[in-house]
Amino acid sequence: MSKTKTVYTCQACGYTSLKWLGKCPDCAAWNTFVEEVSGRKSGNKSLPATSPTPLSEIILNTDNRISTHIGELDRVLGGGVVAGSVVLIGGDPGVGKSTLIIQAMAQLFRDRPEKCLYISGEESASQLKLRASRLGIDSDNILVLSETSLDMILGVIKETNPAVVVIDSIQTTYSEELQSAPGTVGQVRECSARLMIFAKKYNIPTFIIGHVTKEGAIAGPRVLEHIVDTVLYFEGNRSHSFRILRTVKNRFGSTNEIGVFEMTDSGLMEIENPSELFLRERPADAAGSVANATIEGTRPLIVEIQALVSPTTFGVPRRTSIGVDSQRVNLLIAVLEKIGGLHLGLTDIYVNVVGGLRIAEPAIDLPIILSIASSLREIPLPNDLFVFGEVGLSGEIRAVNQAEARLNEGEKIGFKQAIIPESNLRRLKLNTGLQVTGVGDIHEAIESALHQ
Ligand code: TYD
């Protein structure tokens, strides 16, 4: 084995040491040393003569995207796979990353003469075969290699010259030049940087699968995100079958896209109409249930918000919220008490976004307010009503963005009425069959939602 020299570099200040250190002697930061290959020749002499090009003379290649034939995946990629691009797919273990990618590869190479190279460091070839046959995938065009050494992998890529490379996963891949274990920051960074150079040099699109740590960052601490062209996060939890593929970074398209899938017995299915999925089991005439029109990326979604208000048993009221920021819910409860005049001091309040979705936008304020009021008063909202709007600290209802898209989505799903911010309504040119009510403060909102 050739002995390359490595050094440990402090990621905070750049101090280098030959040994790993827990604390940096220079900047006193803890746990910042990462192993790196030292003295790699920069190759200045061998560089071909290059010269800058005027912006106006650069030729654009826009149609070299390859469609994966999976609409939701194409959407988040910005229209398909770009030649030579490196795409990172991150997500919790077990969320379905390997399933998604093998399905995508099967679709991609359905009727192409080229080959895809699937490198699995996590599973053996027979485990992969087992999954593929469960998904009904059988292809001569998918080459499987169970390997973890980066040098071997790069050698095989060079030899087979595939049309697409999949690395499953970056945490199991290691470079022999570094002594640290696979999955450490140094290894992850070194391996992905070298894969990136390779992808660009040979113009091979590369998918890298990465696990997310408990803190939510792709190990090691987001280092990968800077290197690659596109970062997709695959989200969802085990207790719900739907999965969201979200663009976090995209050098070739918008970062405002999401793709929605459902995990079924026969793999991932695309969901073209996510609102229907989220409303599938909505109870009729239940107090505390409110349909909310939210925007995920550029996509409007109708989601059910539920609240349960019940008398406190042990003196201190409990406030629990799932799927929305609990601070925000506390703030809205305070507005309801002080401005709305509702007595919530001796009640437990639980708020839940049905389906396991997380909503972070302020347009969910009004739905939360109405669901709490509805549960407290035990008056259900009309089933065909949906709501959106931001609530200010003085109880005023503020305008939100993309009101028209939200209204259209509600109408498409079959809702008949909507309660929205008055300031939104004033600006809209309505041509819907919906009965839209504009409200200016929470009194008006509660009045028009609960006393119809
Ligand atoms: P997997 O793709 O192996 O996850 P990852 O690569 O992100 O770790 O998917 C694992 C889960 O998906 C596993 O718990 C079983 C489930 N699954 C299905 O429900 N249906 C299927 O058809 C497949 C292949 C997996």
Ligand code: MG
């Ligand atoms: Mg996997």
